[in-house]
Amino acid sequence: MLQIISLLVENKPGALLRVTGLLSARGYNIESLTVARTLDPTLSRMTILVDVDPVLRKQLIKQMNKLINVLQVSDLTETPAVARELLLLRVRAPLGESRTAILKEAEIFGARVIDSSAEGFALEATGDTEKIEEFIDVMRSYGEIEVTRSGAVAVSLDPKKLRLSSPVPAAVSADRQGPEVPLHTNNGVRNG
């Protein structure tokens, strides 16, 4: 079964790669991944669908939490959450009677027509993965189709408190680093 991991990450170059790198380094394939900015434009929300053994998923999430650019990681696999994806589908339907049937079918699935031509239709549907796949199957029976799927976006139904680190004084490094060994001086050596 696929699992859903939702992350809040800093909207910075390389942040996406750091997260996906943890999966690829362990040889795991990403089923789907979406990323877009949040209300705060400095942050992005990522939704990743993976198929990973539960023990390893726990470990992966801990590793993701360690990434400097990652503010929060939520495992939505076993918590109340809603996941939806968007489907764009083109179906070939030259003028004829199948066109009416296609539109009826689309209506049943709540899909919208976004383009119509003598060649066929472009349709837009949203729903959970199961529903989207059913719709694709149905449309396939009417003729040649082409699909683009967004991958799932998910939202947790349990609000989770965002814990962030507060700023720390940029202290003299000696405060942070081991005090055991005193700095030795350069004895006036010059590099030039």
Add this chain to the structure above:
Amino acid sequence: MSNLTSGAKILLECLAREGVDCFFGYPGGVTLPFYDALYDHPIRHVLVRHEQNACFAASGYARATGRVGVCCATSGPGATNLITALVDALMDSIPVVALTGQVPTKLIGSDAFQEADTFGITRSCTKHNFLVKTVADLPKAIHEAFYIASTGRPGPVLVDIPKDVFQAQGHYAPVSSIHLPGYKVHMDGHAGQVRRAAQMIWEAERPFVYAGGGIIASSASEELRQLVELVDAPAVCTLMGLGGLPASHPNFISMPGMHGSYAANMGMSNADLLIALGVRFDDRVTGRLAAFAPHAKVIHVDIDPAEIGKNRVADLPIVGDLKRVLTRLHRNLAELAPASQPRNDSARRAWWRQIRDWQHEHPLAPEFSSTEIKPQHLMAEIDRLAAGGAVVTADVGQHQMWAAQFIRFNEPRLWINSGGLGAMGFGLPAAIGAQFARPDKLVFAILGDGGFQMSVPELATIASYGLPIKIVVMNNGFLGMVRQWQELFFNNRLCAVTLDCFPDAEKLAAAYGFRGRTIELPLDLPAALQEAVNEPGPYLLNVKVSPYENVYPMVPAGGAINEMVLGPPQPVPVAAAHRSGDAAS
């Protein structure tokens, strides 16, 4: 507001404010503006002979002091040469900041001369990395790099700086605070968990302390000693933790694991409580994980939450800085002591008797011969001269294990080796870093004849800075550890392990302008080592040892650690027959 100045000078100002007194590097095309600024700057630059060794030296500096080690390389090949040493620092949690030059920002992605995607390549080799695109971002990136490298679980951080950023004019605005909202460092362990740990420790009949590199990283040696003494528990230090508890301490039971002592591994295997402090249950310690410490509950203290439960489920996890957690734990233990101590007194005494029996049954004892120098004998002699207080760096292989077994360290930060990555070529450049960090200390670099030949270029660095490093090559004419495995597990079909050409040590050292000597008789060993130590400058001592010696005890890969092979000629599997009490059956 300060006057306009170059990015290169801003970088030097940042380094000075971070307390950097010296760093290790190798210049190149895009770092020219930086080296020009360095020309009249007081921070000392140490010119090594290969970028990998700049980073290993920085690591040696960091390991010897606990301060951030700094290295610098140019773009492209300079940066890619750092990779092995960065991964080494990552695996051993060593605070290193690597500065790399990059081609000018407008050329990035154009396959410019000496361009490499350093930011991309080093992402998985570092704790974090930065690509600085403007001079305004430079101070923040540098100070954040030092902060990230040295806090939490330490590690390497790389800052990639394009040439035009070095050249651009900007202001050094002092960075007053560091704000990394997603960087979570848990310092104080959960108070309730620590209290429960104290209870578990007093209730245990066969407690055993398993201390690792975290003790060194957290400067928690004193706290470890106090803990061990208060509860009178036996303690082992892992390869990364040696010196964390003085080797001379009566509770210290040597090193556990694949080449650990019999008592250490039997102790782990029969304990009913494992107090795991700053360790990661590495496969070289645990052997077959399913059979590791089967009777023990585990208290696991680590600053990195991702280590908890990674390999072994912790019955009581505590995430925090060891120094703080152990201080709190000690307080809780002391509070609980009067009520708890007497209850299992007899069980504790029996446990110690058992441990001492194991120590006497199969002690780690050096071997001697009158005709050839045994490697263990060599290490015992170095131990005598080091007297628990010299810095000893090792390379990787058999000599590293023998050094860990037979050289006793009474302080932290004296034993410096590549533990997690096992990177050959580490020992000599690490000794360079350590000697710069600790000019007051006697520094031994113990190398195999394989690792030495990976590091030969650095003899020039040692000579040109007159570093009085005592280079001791344990020369068995083989890639010994690989040969040992081929002998034991591949029907002695020795393939590509013979190192039949080794330079004349005396001539080689002389070529660099210092003294060297080759010995092969046990009789010559003490005097030759003494001569090396007495020499005011560097010394290269090539010690020919018995070539077919194997490291024992040994836990074969995939074996349980209580199934050690204790030695030749007939491998004797030791069944878990030695038990302490019925609970261990």
